[in-house]
Amino acid sequence: METQPPSADITGLIRRWQHGDREASAVLAEEVYQELHGIAVRRLAHGGQAGLQATELLHEAWIRLSANQHPFQSRAHFYAVAALKMRNLLIDLARMQASQKRGGDLRPLTLTVTLLDPSPQPEDLQLMAEAFDQLTRMDERKAQAFALNELAGFSIAETAELLDVSPATLQRDLRFTRAWLATRLSC
Helix, strand or coil: CCCCCCHHHHHHHHHHHHCCCHHHHHHHHHHHHHHHHHHHHHHHHCCCCCCCCHHHHHHHHHHHHHCCCCCCCCHHHHHHHHHHHHHHHHHHHHHHHHHHHCCCCCCCCCHHHHHHCCCCCHHHHHHHHHHHHHHHHHCHHHHHHHHHHHHCCCCHHHHHHHHCCCHHHHHHHHHHHHHHHHHHHCC
16 A cells, blocks of 8 residues: 655645645645545445446546635645535535435434435435534534544544544544534434
């Protein structure tokens, strides 16, 4: 397995890329491609759209990342935003599919259905997205922790390292976030 450059190197590449450095763009794309592809694969495994390939999801997310007007603060921030862009793409696709079939029965939503059901309904994804957006406005670190661990599939140790917190703090954040989301989604 290839080793990633140190976090500072990727963070520097991200900053140069965001300032229009074409060489940094090419190097960054090469350095982060495998990790982003893995995120896309995990995202699709957690309820992605039938017929959508991980590479398609990754490329569309990269386009949206390239258009990001806000500077990335760190490698962790970059990966969290990438995971969220992929999630938003899947939600947009689910919304389009839901609008095509208008009507239909709404199912009661639980966090378990949303996170574990391999084929959540578009309505479930939309409600989850709205709750997650509210959490992001309320506590960005907890939202990033959830995005990296649950949505992007990073381990507790990897997520803690990316967010520069202890694994115990990360686990507390995740417990809070799961309970908070379950409360919001059961209303």
